[in-house]
Amino acid sequence: MKIKRSAPALTAQELEIMKIVWDRRQATVRDVYEAMRERRRIAYTTVLTLMNILHGKGRLKRRLSGRAHIYQAAEPKQRTIGRMVHEFLDRVFNGSAEPLLMHLAEEERLTPADLEELAKTIRKKTS
Numbered sequence: 001m002k003i004k005r006s007a008p009a010l011t012a013q014e015l016e017i018m019k020i021v022w023d024r025r026q027a028t029v030r031d032v033y034e035a036m037r038e039r040r041r042i043a044y045t046t047v048l049t050l051m052n053i054l055h056g057k058g059r060l061k062r063r064l065s066g067r068a069h070i071y072q073a074a075e076p077k078q079r080t081i082g083r084m085v086h087e088f089l090d091r092v093f094n095g096s097a098e099p100l101l102m103h104l105a106e107e108e109r110l111t112p113a114d115l116e117e118l119a120k121t122i123r124k125k126t127s
Contacts, residue, residue: 008057009084009087010059010080010084013050014050014053014054014059016036017032017036017047017050017051017054018054018059018060018073018077018080019077020032020035020036021060021071021072021073022073022076022077025072026070026071026072027070027071028068028069028070028071029044029047029048029051029068029069029071030044030068032047032051032071033047033048051071054071055071058074059073059074059075059080060072060073060074061073061074101118
């Protein structure tokens with residue numbers, strides 16, 4: 001199932017679930033529930049509901065194995081993150097990356113190693 005550019009945005013909890021599924025490549029609701037419970041209290045039914053919502057949004061695909069559904073991400077992590085970054089840039093910075101990069105540099109969120117890697121990438125793209 002292909003996800004359109006206008007796929008509904010992910011909530012914080014949905015993104016947390018997606019990260020678990022991406023890390024495991026496939027997971028049951030129980031797998032995700034146990035992983036989330038290591039970090040905080042959450043009800044099994046909440047995880048089940050969220051994973052059904054993600055399936056409905058086209059973010060997760062599932063297949064039945066015995067009595068449990070096995071979920072997989074409908075698209076690679078990098079594609080989803082790329083889409084989220086573009087949406088963020090469009091919404092917050094009118095599509096321009098420069099203000100975001102300036103903000104990160106001014107707030108000292110970029111380490112010297114990050115800046116060097118960014119410089120390498122820029123040199124590669126401009127040569």
